[in-house]
Amino acid sequence: MTTSSKRLSTTTLVGTIRQTLLRAKEGHLPASRQILEMIVLRLFYGLGPSHYHIARYWRRELPWRFKTGFWTYKKFRRFVSKLNPPAYQKLSQNKISEKAILQLFQIPTPHFFGRLHARLGVAATGERLISGDDLTQFILAKPQIDRLCFKLVEGYGGTGFRAVSVVREPTLSLRLLDTGEQMTVSQFVDDVLQPGTGADYIIEEYFQQHPELTRFNASSVNTLRIWAFSRGDTNTALGGFLRVGRCGSLVDNTSRGALAFSVDTKTGEIGTGMIKSIWNETFESHKDSGEKITGGSVPFWHESVNLAIRAVAAFPHLQFAGVDIAITIDGPVVIELNVEPDPTSAFIFDRSHEDIFGMPGLFEQMDNVH
Structure with a gap:
């Protein structure tokens, strides 16, 4: 292990211990119970201490089946490869072929x-x-x-x-x-x-987004990430969240520190926000500007869901994707598809993978996935 790797590991360990003690002090699960759960989850489910805190497992009200219902990256990707055969994933992962297919099926995208x-x-x-x-x-x-x-x-x-x-x-x-x-x-x-x-x-x-999305943060195009599923007569949004960039940033990627707000898939109402890190907290307003976001509604939400499902259905042999949607004054457009979306988005939905993919018939795709 390199010196920088050792330093990172030490920092993560110290941060994990600090967060464990802090959450216990706040009235959540006792530190001893948190540590015991971390050990069991790591040994038997492959889920580490960072996962424990990002997903806020320290909340007293969470049932054990919720905590064990999350999958490792490896298991998630094996599952997704059942839904999206790897031989066809490149059609979306290359932006030129992706753009061509979307335009062929008259799915709106940036010019x-x-x-x-x-x-x-x-x-x-x-x-x-x-x-x-x-x-x-x-x-x-x-x-x-x-x-x-x-x-x-x-x-x-x-x-x-x-x-x-x-x-x-x-x-x-x-x-x-x-x-x-x-x-x-x-x-x-x-x-x-x-x-x-x-x-x-x-x-x-580089188009002008809807004024409501500009209000949340003007420097970035703030987009929806919708987990869309389309197979036969089953077409649905499995989850969704709104990504809002930090002040001055052009991008709204959560991997670059952007804020993520859950969205009710039935109504389009914006829920609480979070930043995916072990220092996880929830909030209702933009962390930089103080602009209130939680409680608002996403413009053209139902149209966005339908568009995400259409986008998945347009690609041969693909059944599932995290679809990035931007919204203009005239309606939603597809920015891109993610045929292997980040599984940690489930933290934002506050739902386990087993719960998200638990619709009838979907777990048939889990044959031989361990």
Whole structure:
């Protein structure tokens, strides 16, 4: 084990002990009971102490079957591979093929402008897009474009995401939405995106989200993550939550510290928020601005659920995905599908995996999954 790994392990252990004692002091389960449960869950269910605190297992009212109903990453992924054959998962994991399938089935997505790649780059209208000069000519030919975003073709968790506004006077330039820095198109392409290193981007419109979502946090496009299931006559939302970025951040990925608020799948009412960490707490307002979020309603909620289900059904042999939905003033659009969504989203739903996937017939997919 490296020195940094040892330091991380020590920090996590100290944090776990501190949280255990704190929750006991607050009136939750006694520290001795928490420690005993952690040992049993680790030895017999593969669930570690960090899991214990992120899922808030220290609450007195939780039944034991709730705690043992969560799965390890390995078990969850084996289950998902039964629902989504691995040979077909890549159709969604590559943003170019994903975009093509969604558009083919008339499922609304942000407008696609093209692919920026040092060798294979091409605009949706057929022009070459391999350099800053190509992108400059593309933007000049389309005066309606005022904001763009760039996503890695196979990026995850918001990695590599860039968004810019277009400045046309006195000469064409781009302004980064997160820092406000202004540069020429060629500088942006060469110094920021760096396609010469092999980086591969799709270019989309950076659209205006619904005012209600902007109110929660204006710097990020705040999206829904809906666990959608579609097989035969069974089409349903298994769970959903709203992701809200931190003030000044462009992204709303929970892996980057964003806030996650549960959403009632039947009504669209926004529940309490949380940050996925062992320091877990629940809250009702934005942690930075104080803006009240809990108790509100997600605009176009039922339309969003239906759209998520349609998106899953559009992909051959896929039955389940965590679908990211953004909402404009005119309704929802699909940002992307996650065919192997983070299983810890169940913490936000406050439901175990066995409960979430416990609908009749679904556990038939669990054959030989251990």
